[in-house]
Amino acid sequence: MNETKMVVDLRSDTVTRPSPGMLEAMYSAKVGDDVFGEDETVNALQNKLKHLFGMDDALFCPSGTMTNQIAIKCFTNPMDEVICDETAHVYRYEGGGIAFNSSASVRLLNGDRGRLTADLIEPQINPENIHYPKSTLVVLENTVNRGGGSFYTLDQIEPIYHLCRLKNMSLHLDGARIFNALAETNDNPKEYGRMFDGISVCLSKGLGAPVGSVLLGSTETIQKAKRIRKVLGGGWRQAGFLAAAGIYALDHHVNRLKDDHRHAKVLAEALLGLAFVKSCMPADTNIVIFELDEKHNPEEFVEKLAHHGIKCNSFGKQMIRFVTHLDINSEMIDYTLETLKKIH
Template sequence: MNENKMIVDLRSDTVTRPTPGMLEAMFSAKVGDDVFEEDETVNALQEKTAAIFGMEDALFCPSGTMTNQIAIKRFTNPMEEVICDETAHVYRYEGGGIAYNSMASVRLLYGDRGRLSAELIEPHINPDNVHYPKSSLVILENTVNRGGGSFYTLDQIEPIYHLCRLKNIYLHLDGARIFNALAESLDDPKEYGRMFDGISVCLSKGLGAPVGSVLLGSRETIYHARRIRKALGGGWRQAGYLAAAGIYALDHHIDRLKTDHKNAKTLAETLISLPFVSSIMPADTNIVIFELDKKHNPDEFVEKLKHHGVKCNTFGKQMIRFVTHLDISDDQIGYTLDVLKKMH
């Protein structure tokens, strides 16, 4: 048992709970039936998110998995191929949805902490040959979850954009933590809207909303996306209560993401000095991934931390992941560091 009664939940930034201000916004939301496109708060969220990225239209969905899967369905046909990194969320953590929903194959590449480049992608674009699936879609992830929160800058994305245009291939962004990336790169989000055919923006991670993601694209893309969402069971009714949380998050929780990044760096700086840590990924944003030495069993290590009130997850062989978020205070970071220093 945790005798100090302090609980520090570093398992994911999805564990956040609505702030008092967010709850107030949710309770006062004006709602309608979103399937009829009559929920004015949902419409406002979609318009707001599209405007941030300079895109024509948007669609509010229950999850980032759904927005990604809708985009893949929209941008591919059966017997075509998706190109992504082998660590990509769309490949590893969406239940085989690419095959199940879109009947597309996947070409896996091995990037730099999950980040691809035009030079890496180009040799893997299939020629027009009956033996090969047509290369139809490239997917980037920003930030990269399994890359320890690594992120792309626009300078890195632009050559990929030009390659996709040259080869007549769609380009989609799994932007589950896009605002974490923007907080560090300081890039203009409207430039993302210029380069990507689709962007998935998650509201329930670093931004702290209880649920929901928004798919951005052209009016034609979102028209088709709405039909796909309906077929997937994602047509919801008075969703404005949830959309209000998303609007509040966009208005109040973007600027504070740098605090999460600072806390992640603080954790990383201590971890690298501890004897049981053999390596650690750079803490670029709000994710800290470190490797335990071979003397430590990662499952037992997680249980020991849990005993002291610090929750986290294993993340592969000998790997542990911490994720900072808006429900983690300076005191909790200090407490976690004290616990880690006493581990052996």
């Protein structure tokens, strides 16, 4: 019999359950038909985020993949080219959506833990030539999932913004964990709204909502986005129950993100002291990615931890990922560390 002391789910920050306060907010939400623009709570969520980031309009969607793919379609035409890092979520984890939805090609760059610079991007922008796809969009990710939660500061983004303006290109932010980045940089969200043509804000990761992301952009962009969302089957009806969870998350779960970062750092520091860990990326936010030595099979390692009630994912050759979140407490971190020390 498995004598598991507790269950510690470190697979992703998407596994969180709504808190009692969030459930109450969902239960009491005022709803209407959002396709008609009549859901009060959806409208309130969209208004809250557009004002926070200083953008003209916003659109609530079921997922970050949908908001990213809508944005890419808004900012490109068939035969255009999207520039992003080779680890980017929009390229690796959205099912080939750039090709399928937008008929665009992708120029992949090798950034620093997923972070690009203007100097890296500029030489890859195609000149006007019928032999080349037209470079029309740059996509950044903040924080970077495969970069171990690495993040951009505004000072790092600013030169990319100016380059895109100079080259008449659009700039989109996959802000799946944008509030994790802001928790570390203390940057003003309105500066993001000034520099990006589109911003995808995910509510179902570190913020702990059960589902949903919001696309921010100009009035013209969001009007186009609504049509694309409809075609993709993403038109909501009484979605206010879900939007209420997003509003609650923004009001109650942003300031506590530092707790997740602290837990991640504790894990990363401890992992570096274990004999079977070959390397570990810096835990800048809430993601810990570490490399096992050659003696340990990643799949067997995951199974071994699961036997002790600790869930995690393999993340490439010899790589393991832990993600901390609001359902992980200090006792769970201590239990995980005790368990790791017993593994040989």
